Amino acid sequence: MNYFELFGLPQDFRLDVEQLTERYRELQRSVHPDRFANAGALERRLSVQHAARINQAFQTLKDPVERARYLLELHGSDIAGENPKLDQAFLLEQMELRETLADIRSHSDPHAVLDELSDTVRQRTETLIHLLGEQLQEASAQSLSAARTSVDKLMFLNKIHQEVNEMYDELMED
Amino acid sequence: MALLQISEPGQTPAPHQHRLAAGIDLGTTNSLIATVRSGSAETLPDDSGSYLLPSVVHYRRGKPPLVGRAAQAHLSTDPQNTISSIKRLMGRGVADLSGSGFRLPYKMVETGSNVPRLHTSAGDFSPVEISADILGVLRQRAEQSLGGELEGVVITVPAYFDDAQRQATRDAARLAGLNVLRLLNEPTAAAVAYGLEQGAEGVYVVYDLGGGTFDISLLRLSKGVFEVLATAGDTALGGDDMDHRVAEWIMQKAGIGEGAGHHQLRRLLSAARRAKETLTHADSAPVKIALEDHSHWEGELSRDQFNRLVEPLIRKTLAPCRRVLRDAGVKAEQIREVIMVGGSTRVPLVRELVGGFFGREPLTEVDPDKVVAIGAAIQADILAGNKPNEDMLLLDVIPLSLGLETMGGLVEKVIPRNTPIPVSRAQDFTTYKDGQTAMVIHVLQGERELVSDCRSLGRFELRGIPAMVAGAARIRVTFQVDADGLLSVSAREETKGVEASIQVKPSYGLTDSEIEQMLKDSLSHANEDVAVRKLREQQVEADRVLEALRAALGEDGDTLLSRSEREEIEAAMTRLHTARDGGDAQGIKRAIEALDERTRAFAARRMDASIKKALRGQAVDEVKV
Numbered sequence: 001m002n003y004f005e006l007f008g009l010p011q012d013f014r015l016d017v018e019q020l021t022e023r024y025r026e027l028q029r030s031v032h033p034d035r036f037a038n039a040g041a042l043e044r045r046l047s048v049q050h051a052a053r054i055n056q057a058f059q060t061l062k063d064p065v066e067r068a069r070y071l072l073e074l075h076g077s078d079i080a081g082e083n084p085k086l087d088q089a090f091l092l093e094q095m096e097l098r099e100t101l102a103d104i105r106s107h108s109d110p111h112a113v114l115d116e117l118s119d120t121v122r123q124r125t126e127t128l129i130h131l132l133g134e135q136l137q138e139a140s141a142q143s144l145s146a147a148r149t150s151v152d153k154l155m156f157l158n159k160i161h162q163e164v165n166e167m168y169d170e171l172m173e174d
Numbered sequence: 175m176a177l178l179q180i181s182e183p184g185q186t187p188a189p190h191q192h193r194l195a196a197g198i199d200l201g202t203t204n205s206l207i208a209t210v211r212s213g214s215a216e217t218l219p220d221d222s223g224s225y226l227l228p229s230v231v232h233y234r235r236g237k238p239p240l241v242g243r244a245a246q247a248h249l250s251t252d253p254q255n256t257i258s259s260i261k262r263l264m265g266r267g268v269a270d271l272s273g274s275g276f277r278l279p280y281k282m283v284e285t286g287s288n289v290p291r292l293h294t295s296a297g298d299f300s301p302v303e304i305s306a307d308i309l310g311v312l313r314q315r316a317e318q319s320l321g322g323e324l325e326g327v328v329i330t331v332p333a334y335f336d337d338a339q340r341q342a343t344r345d346a347a348r349l350a351g352l353n354v355l356r357l358l359n360e361p362t363a364a365a366v367a368y369g370l371e372q373g374a375e376g377v378y379v380v381y382d383l384g385g386g387t388f389d390i391s392l393l394r395l396s397k398g399v400f401e402v403l404a405t406a407g408d409t410a411l412g413g414d415d416m417d418h419r420v421a422e423w424i425m426q427k428a429g430i431g432e433g434a435g436h437h438q439l440r441r442l443l444s445a446a447r448r449a450k451e452t453l454t455h456a457d458s459a460p461v462k463i464a465l466e467d468h469s470h471w472e473g474e475l476s477r478d479q480f481n482r483l484v485e486p487l488i489r490k491t492l493a494p495c496r497r498v499l500r501d502a503g504v505k506a507e508q509i510r511e512v513i514m515v516g517g518s519t520r521v522p523l524v525r526e527l528v529g530g531f532f533g534r535e536p537l538t539e540v541d542p543d544k545v546v547a548i549g550a551a552i553q554a555d556i557l558a559g560n561k562p563n564e565d566m567l568l569l570d571v572i573p574l575s576l577g578l579e580t581m582g583g584l585v586e587k588v589i590p591r592n593t594p595i596p597v598s599r600a601q602d603f604t605t606y607k608d609g610q611t612a613m614v615i616h617v618l619q620g621e622r623e624l625v626s627d628c629r630s631l632g633r634f635e636l637r638g639i640p641a642m643v644a645g646a647a648r649i650r651v652t653f654q655v656d657a658d659g660l661l662s663v664s665a666r667e668e669t670k671g672v673e674a675s676i677q678v679k680p681s682y683g684l685t686d687s688e689i690e691q692m693l694k695d696s697l698s699h700a701n702e703d704v705a706v707r708k709l710r711e712q713q714v715e716a717d718r719v720l721e722a723l724r725a726a727l728g729e730d731g732d733t734l735l736s737r738s739e740r741e742e743i744e745a746a747m748t749r750l751h752t753a754r755d756g757g758d759a760q761g762i763k764r765a766i767e768a769l770d771e772r773t774r775a776f777a778a779r780r781m782d783a784s785i786k787k788a789l790r791g792q793a794v795d796e797v798k799v
Contacts, residue, residue, distance in 0.1 A: 008789040025399045029567050030784040033596065033657040037355045037557040040719035042770040043777045048656050050781055052598040165500055
């Protein structure tokens with residue numbers, strides 16, 4: 001039973017997160033170890049295993065990048081171990097974003113620059129997620145390959161998003 | 175031979191008796207026990223009507239230890255034998271303590287074990303044993319008040335507690351003879367206490383500043399499910415630190431030097447605490463302290479001066495506040511309420527700064543000292559099975575990332591912080607030498623990249639790997655964190671399908687044999703027999719298994735089992751019943767295992783059926799809409 005089946009949802013990148021969350025809670029309500037606090041050791045163990053799998057499934061399906069990777073895996077298109085083939089324009093913009101982040105303290109208003117940077121990263125991420133939805137929908141060999149590239153790009157963006165957040169922390173501690 | 179009672183098909187077994195259950199707040203400064211009686215949760219007081227048990231233990235040669243107020247009286251006269259704030263030492267190693275900058279008036283004993291022991295005139299005791307003494311007193315209080323043996327307890331821990339600290343808490347409960355239904359995060363417990371009374375959905379912040387720990391948690395309450403979205407905090411920050419700041423101020427003003435003795439330090443801390451408490455409602459507090467030359471120093475601490483002393487400490491709590499908001503992707507404006515927990519939130523500056531940060535007046539209606547124990551009692555009542563129709567469910571997250579040591583002293587994260595628990599992750603390893611049959615996996619907890627900056631949880635030694643050429647073996651190691659936040663590890667060689675055995679060397683925890691020894695010691699202290707205790711534990715487990723199975727057969731026995739399967743299970747139940755009434759703990763254990771084996775398929779089918787039912791319920795709801 002794959003994660004989509006586990007949640008009784010269609011195998012589709014574009015899923016309703018509200019509905020996913022709702023089902024997650026219902027499923028946990030039926031298998032969570034707290035429901036088996038008075039059961040024997042065997043049932044308690046089984047309940048931990050089931051609850052862990054439901055958590056894992058929820059974490060995977062909730063996050064667009066993880067969800068896309070999982071769908072690619074279900075399509076037999078494992079992205080691990082391959083070098084990302086990213087276009088020049090994307091890589092150049094990544095370098096610029098990184099440079100801006102590295103020099104952030106030299107600006108008179110670093111917070112404003114960081115806000116702008118954060119917005120750019122968010123916009124790029126949203127655009128890519130939209131594109132990824134179309135690519136996975138089509139599911140041809142060519143579009144799946146393109147989807148893999150999108151996932152790689154999203155991972156770059158996630159990384160910089162994380163660094164932006166860390167910079168917010170650092171600026172606050174100054 | 176005793177006959178088993180099996181209910182009619184389709185009927186649920188007769189409603190069982192109300193099970194005695196309690197919630198315990200095992201605090202740094204004070205501990206409490208609470209229970210649900212006739213529908214409402216209340217803290218249980220001692221004989222003199224006081225519900226707070228100071229977490230202080232005084233050890234005496236040849237006599238049982240004193241716990242609580244009676245022990246507190248010895249803090250300044252006999253500090254070496256009087257242990258307070260032991261929670262700070264739970265799950266900690268000797269090196270942690272000397273490096274913490276926190277001055278302890280106790281003598282630490284190096285024992286070769288990873289666990290520090292404190293030297294007292296009654297012997298050397300680990301933090302686990304000292305905590306067990308506190309739990310024992312609470313247990314006694316509850317059993318006297320409720321008129322029976324406690325069947326289960328929920329013990330609260332700071333959300334930020336790492337694996338070693340949680341394990342130490344569980345070990346202490348085991349030593350005290352308590353059956354732990356669940357370790358519950360303190361902020362979750364507080365939200366339970368508030369949430370059920372107010373019945374409101376939304377995102378809540380729980381700001382918990384106790385005597386020695388600070389926790390901040392973000393929880394979402396939605397349709398009876400409490401979901402921890404993110405937690406952060408500091409295990410070494412609390413009201414005690416405020417006392418230390420004030421004590422340092424007094425030392426400076428009174429001209430007391432660094433070399434002050436234990437008694438003097440104790441007197442200083444008591445005076446500091448009194449001043450802090452006075453300043454929650456007064457603008458200034460008188461300070462009077464006896465000096466070592468028998469003269470006195472008298473002075474006055476104003477609220478403003480006090481605020482200047484403690485403001486940096488309170489500001490230190492705001493960084494974790496920012497972090498949980500960011501981790502959960504929630505903005506301060508989206509917070510529905512801020513719940514204040516812990517005696518230190520009585521300090522007016524705490525309320526002011528926290529209120530300012532979240533932009534709203536914090537909630538303080540429930541006594542901040544009692545709120546955690548009350549929430550724990552409510553949860554214990556549900557887990558014990560006293561409210562079969564209760565829908566409340568508490569979903570927790572792991573507070574700190576779990577990782578593994580890789581080449582070059584770096585940590586590779588296996589389970590990131592704030593992942594919902596229970597969780598399990600598998601990781602594959604291989605050998606690097608021909609014929610290698612063993613390997614060591616070093617598990618760490620923390621957010622930093624270097625092994626030296628994270629907390630070592632333990633070394634897992636894998637043995638029994640089949641000999642192969644280097645790199646050919648594929649060892650799948652599975653890390654599982656249960657609903658209490660406790661880690662277990664299992665390993666399997668995949669190409670040959672061999673189960674590798676694992677030996678755990680906890681970095682700061684007690685080994686099983688150490689616990690066993692402590693159990694023996696504590697029982698001989700209490701003139702209790704180890705064999706009797708073990709038999710009793712197995713009988714309780716047998717009763718639990720039998721009762722749960724009777725209920726399960728009543729619900730699903732007809733639909734999920736064939737006649738012969740059911741007969742086999744019933745025969746195994748009868749055998750367990752017989753063993754249970756015999757006097758052999760090992761025999762009971764074997765009969766439980768045999769019954770487990772017989773019911774494996776039934777349990778799995780039941781689990782699948784309940785998952786299907788949960789999804790069906792959903793589908794029906796949608797049709798209605």
